[in-house]
Amino acid sequence: DQQVKQNSPSLSVQEGRISILNCDYTNSMFDYFLWYKKHPAEGPTFLISISSIKDKNEDGRFTVFLNKSAKHLSLHIVPSQPGDSAVYFCAASVGSRAGSYQLTFGKGTKLSVIP
């Protein structure tokens, strides 16, 4: 049973436009959500996170929105740049559960930014 779902395997966006990557989750106990960016043959790099007590977190061109009632979050990249082309993973964790260190990842969305 997949607890973190990224239903779009790929997304193509024109340079300068907005990229919106979506993520849905099923576990109500998740209290932190993270986005990672990954290039082929490299490890993922952390982009941005959001706590479940917030509905928005912004860092430069990257903004993450959280809709707890819908169990949905999205990553907005504005403006999109060719260097943003990568696979983006959504991840979630249950921070309140003692001893829990695990991040549960979605399957990823491959973003292609077209010059």
Add this chain to the structure above:
Amino acid sequence: DGGITQSPKYLFRKEGQNVTLSCEQNLNHDAMYWYRQDPGQGLRLIYYSQIVNDFQKGDIAEGYSVSREKKESFPLTVTSAQKNPTAFYLCASSFKKGQRSGANVLTFGAGSRLTVL
């Protein structure tokens, strides 16, 4: 520079052989993890360790073994019992819960690609 070093980057193995993937970190992190990535799949947790000499199974631990004798090192052995070992393996580390507020941000290594011939 602080970071995580995984070696080797590429590894080929014959069926029936055990192989060990190395992971070393100099970030002074207490927790370390091994994830596996397959094409079109997310990252799946194999094993994790919160402190030295202690580790727990993740979602797909069968056919794998780990050790945590030093804080800096968390090697992963892929045994012959692993039915489909060809994959991209990622090691990660993080601060222990309570050391930092906020999300448990994992820092990843560059990965090791294992191919079984």
